Amino acid sequence: MLVIEDLQVELAGKLILKHIDMEIQPGETHILFGPNGSGKTSLLMTIMGFPQYKVVAGRIYFKGVDITNMPTHERASMGIGMSFQRPPTLRGLKVRQLIKICAGGREDIDVEGMAKAVNFEDFLDRDVNDGFSGGEIKRSELLQLMAQNPDLLLFDEPESGVDLENMELVGKTIARLLGQDFQVKVKGDKPIRQQKRERRKMGLVITHTGHILDYVTASKGQVLYDGVLSCVENPREILKCIANIGYEECVRCILGNNTRN
């Protein structure tokens, strides 16, 4: 479980996240909406523990441990993984090597097999992200997460730059990473109901378009606006609302909340 309590975060001296409360239960996936610059990526980066995002107040707990001041790599070993929207290029480091790094040095991982699942075999001997298109970056990120196999997955706009043809691949892979690809194909597979109950993977997905909702079942949607989290709702409802009347409405909602408080 991820619990965020009254979190306030500064970036370069500016308060960018204000009193954030959030709770993601095992098996749940939440969708994060919000206009550009509202702090969505900052929230993900803060959960991942990037030091330039300075927590000035509040706590973050993961699996019952206070991780507020824990270094990034320890959070990764505890089972937090992130798909970056614009990851840096790592010259001289091959995708194949990075996948092994993601697997934490496990020798038994099937790099080729995993790459095949995201149609990425041809990129294994390329430098990480060097000259990758938007869609290739996403598939590279997914491949890394497959090797890492975290329990809490943070996705920063997994659909951006992905063409329609690849959207299905990206969507289904994310569903699988979140443990949502239920199957009762083989005799002896647990009933779907039980599989759902036993699902432990948690997700937090930033999206603008909502295309990901065609593949991933989300328990909740939330809107982040100017560093303030509001509107815990069905994600489809939020999407509809944003599409019809825009984020303006969210501002009013926040104002309304504030008045009530």
Place this chain on the structure above:
Amino acid sequence: MHIREQYKKLALKAKDKNATIGEDVDLDQYEKEAPPPKPLSHEELCALPAIERELLAMAGIDVTEDGRSGTFFQKDVGVVHCNVKQEGIEVIPLRIALEKYDWIWDYYWKLVSVDTDKYTAAAELELHDGYVIRALPGAKSIYPIQACMFMEKDNLQQNVHNIVIAEEGSELHIITGCATAHTTKRGVHIGISEFFVKKNAKLSFTMIHNWAEEMHIRPRSAALVEEGGLFLSNYICMKPVKSLQMYPVTHLIGPDAVARFYSILVGTPGSTYDVGGQVFLNHPGNRAEIVSRAISNGGHIIARGHLIGKSPDIKAHLECRGLILNGGIIHAIPELEGHVDGVEMSHEAAVGKIAQEEIFYLMARGLTEDEATSTIVRGFLNVDIPGLPPQLKAEIDKAVEESDKDVM
């Protein structure tokens, strides 16, 4: 008058001539003589003390000679071991070649001028030895030939002269290591190298340097590449040295001749490296590439490169990347010179630091900050070298890996 006498005369005139670039070394301070080393058989070579074998291994020299087509091993002033296992490949100590073969005079001092500076002059006036490695027409070296220049005597000035010939249609791969004994701290190494790559021949030359803190290194080399030939030169120096200055000049003298230079340098405090080269592209279809990766840990690195396009339809590229990790200076001097219409020449040079963003990215994948930094540095030093046999690539990777601890 025999040509050798003429060389001696020219050398005498140049014996006090300073080099155009690089710190001046007072050669009078160094001894020119050492007891001649005892020749060693293959078995004796394998029985060398572990500490020496390790030193050699770090310079890419495998005393077991497995996976090598031949070996040349010189210690101080003389040859310790010279052996060739493959037909069509010749490895001959230079002194023997000068005594026995007339053809050597078509190569000796033909590309490097004996009166270039006091270092070339010293190599003529007080020549210790060196090697001649030749691939006969059409011969292809199955495994690389290894050559080693080892310095044991302290305060010695080692003068060697090497000649490498890849005859028409041949393929030759050489790995050469230079190292000093653990006890050796001070000295000068002067190495003349002349490379001849004939029509449609391929020569790869990988040099790994492993010197000591108080050593001055002055290689003087030049190459000639004929029509359709390929000269691939790799240079790795990741260990401290007092000063190192070299500026090889390559002439592409036939259509479609290609030259590629890759160098990996790590500069430690107190070390000065002035490394770079010049390539003349004289014919259509000529290609040249100079790629360097430099890391400064407090040392001073000057990375030069000068490409001269004298014919249409040539392509040349210069890439110079520097990373300053713990102080020091990296000075990139890329030069492009196009003389006619239709040349295609480019360069990219960058000197900087490791991007924090890259470190955090890897930390998010589970690496500690130190592991992430060393992974990025190793990646930075990992240059893709097309056409290099896998064993040599492995030797380069090993050298980079070995030095990893020193870099951090």
